[in-house]
Amino acid sequence: MASIDIAGITKNFGNIEVLHGIDLDIEDGEFIVLVGPSGCGKSTLLRMIAGLEEVSSGDITIAGRRVNDLAPRDRDIAMVFQSYALYPHMNVAGNMSYSLRLRRTAKDRIAQAVSGAAGKLGLEPLLDRRPKALSGGQRQRVAMGRAIVRQPKAFLFDEPLSNLDARLREQMRAEIKRLHAELGATSIYVTHDQIEAMTLADRIVAMQGGVVQQVGTPLDLYDRPANLFVAGFIGSPGMNFLPGRYDAAPGPAVILADGARIALPLDPGLAPGAEVTLGIRPEHVALGESGGMEAGVDLIEPTGLGIILHLSLQGVGLKAFTADRGVLNSGPSIRVSLPSAHLHLFDSAGNRVALR
Amino acid sequence: MRNFRLIGTVAHRLALLVYIAVALFPLYWLLKIAVTPDKLLYTEGVRLWPSHITWSHFRFVIENSDFPIFFRNSVIVSGSTAVVVTALSSLSGYALSRFSFRFKFWLVGLMLVTQMFPLVMLVAPIFKLLSPLGLTNSLTGLVIVYTAFNLPFATFLMQSFFDGIPKDLEEAAMIDGASQFTAFREIILPLTLPGIAATLGFVFTAAWSELLFALMLISGNDAATFPVGLLGFVSKFAVDFGQMMAAGVLALIPACIFFLLIQRYLVQGLTAGAVKG
The missing domain is CATH 1.20.5 (Single alpha-helices involved in coiled-coils or other helix-helix interfaces)
Structure with a gap:
């Protein structure tokens, strides 16, 4: 187990810089999730930690030792690949024990480690099978098993669940979380799925365009997104954004494009007339209350758990989420209001302005 | 319907x-x-x-002609060429598939150019090169020449097999604690067995049936290979078809045995299950 420090990491492919100075301190035993849209550099960063990509500048330190110039095999980390990358000519036991055999571990210790890991993952009946005789979920487990037999300093996961179907993904997600609680190993997990990020992470690192946008606990990112990107990326259905202008008098408020006045809970200290974006999560949009504004109902999506309404508020799209099935009979329009306690405000550069 | x-x-x-x-x-x-x-x-x-x-033609060929020697020579030359070319081309094919290095483009181009010459053009220069080295009229000389001519194509063949193996597998092995060469030897090579078998078979048959250089570089029966020996049945006034065909049938046997040995590796699909599929 070990801490991992990343300081000023950049990565160039030819003349193109894809990572622009990443700083990140990962504590011993922490579960970190790198999340972002494809092409944001999260996988590249992970591969640099693994030693599969060279570092263009900056330092990577694992357990106090600078590893920039160390080969992957000398870094003592394990990695689970998106493709699983199981060795097709070895059976499950062979796949899991390969790293130990390379280290010339004693046979009885190998057998012990393999059966221990197989027990944790429910792989005992499959130890003699070749990878091609396994289902997707089983292959995924073997890939995890291969990582845990070694007891490495850290685990790296590169989108390990994205090849599984939705139900299996949910199941494996819980399993990974359980394993982490059990092993307490430092883990770095790359995904583009914000649900995985929210459910697994001790801390989430949200990335876009090769830059870290925000680092924080899942609820931190959910409740206090640092900018429009994080606000839009975390949460599903995504946060609503309403462009408008700040107005200070008579009280702090945002004037929307159609002239509607939305009161803010406190004075954010902006210049009157400044362009701002108002944000509100779909589950916080209040529906059917007297007062408020009239919104057209474009589309109703029942999910079973609740209902997603696609509304149009004076020409601006607005999504609302509610558990109240009464809205199914709401007709062509509905009254909505935006409670000030749940509003988010972003300045013209897209950065968060504190309202709480 | x-x-x-x-x-x-x-x-x-x-x-x-x-x-x-x-x-x-x-x-x-x-x-x-x-x-x-x-x-x-x-x-x-x-x-x-x-x-x-x-069956008298077969008996004559086996008992009264130099064909056993020709066979032995052909087996030695074709077998060594196949093994040497496959060993070298699996290394060079892997390099072309996985590494990026300077002048790679030009190297590949050069290898392609070597395949464009009619071999007849090269007989004289090759003879001139081998003769002072004492490599004419020797099986070693033939192996060297055949290796040189087959290597470029075999390299491209092996490269295409390596290209078909996901890079993730080596990376996983390297993270598991293997050096790149160990990953190549223990993970990638076993998965390339169909490619190795195909290359072995291709080079073996090419060398087995090669006539031009065998004819030009070898004189006398001691180092002659079987295609050269076959020509011995064509005399100035007659062709002994029966014996020639009997020798031809016998010459098929080693090639058949060779392919029987490698055919199970020629079947593709060994990589199934490596990655998501």
Whole structure:
């Protein structure tokens, strides 16, 4: 187990810089999730930690030792690949024990480690099978098993669940979380799925365009997104954004494009007339209350758990989420209001302005 | 609709049958003439099978000619060439598939250019090169020449097999604690067995049937290979077809054995299950 420090990491492919100075301190035993849209550099960063990509500048330190110039095999980390990358000519036991055999571990210790890991993952009946005789979920487990037999300093996961179907993904997600609680190993997990990020992470690192946008606990990112990107990326259905202008008098408020006045809970200290974006999560949009504004109902999506309404508020799209099935009979329009306690405000550069 | 499919199946099988018949007919004719007594060869006209057969041609070729020596020479030359070329091309093919290095583009281009020369053009220069080294009239010389000529194509062949193996597998091995060479040896090579078998087979057959250089570089029977020996049946006034065909049938045997040995690796699909599929 070990801490991992990343300081000023950049990565160039030819003349193109894809990572622009990443700083990140990962504590011993922490579960970190790198999340972002494809092409944001999260996988590249992970591969640099693994030693599969060279570092263009900056330092990577694992357990106090600078590893920039160390080969992957000398870094003592394990990695689970998106493709699983199981060795097709070895059976499950062979796949899991390969790293130990390379280290010339004693046979009885190998057998012990393999059966221990197989027990944790429910792989005992499959130890003699070749990878091609396994289902997707089983292959995924073997890939995890291969990582845990070694007891490495850290685990790296590169989108390990994205090849599984939705139900299996949910199941494996819980399993990974359980394993982490059990092993307490430092883990770095790359995904583009914000649900995985929210459910697994001790801390989430949200990335876009090769830059870290925000680092924080899942609820931190959910409740206090640092900018429009994080606000839009975390949460599903995504946060609503309403462009408008700040107005200070008579009280702090945002004037929307159609002239509607939305009161803010406190004075954010902006210049009157400044362009701002108002944000509100779909589950916080209040529906059917007297007062408020009239919104057209474009589309109703029942999910079973609740209902997603696609509304149009004076020409601006607005999504609302509610558990109240009464809205199914709401007709062509509905009254909505935006409670000030749940509003988010972003300045013209897209950065968060504190309202709480 | 069902009739349609039936007709399709029948047509498909018929086409295969025709193909097999055309491909195997020369072999059949080879065998037929090898067992036809000399006096029946011209007297019976064109028949699918002679009225009676003889094994005397085979006995003569084995007991009274230099063919056992030719066979031995051919096996040595073809076998060594196949092994040397496959070993070298698996290394060079891997390098071309996985590494990026300076002048790679030009190197590949150069290798391609070597494949464009008619071999006849190279006979004289090669002879001139080998002669002072004492490599003419020697099996080693032949192995070297065949290796040089087969290496570029074998490299491209192996490269295409390596290209088909996901890079993730080596990376996983390297993270598991293997050096790149260990990953190559223990993970990638076993998965390339079909490619290795294909390369072995290709090079072996090419060397087995090569005539031009064998004829030009070898004089005398001690180091002659089987294709050169076959020409011995063509004399100034007559061709001894029976013995020639018998020798030809015998020459097929090692090639057949060789392919029997490697055929199970020629079947593709060993990488199934490596990555998501």
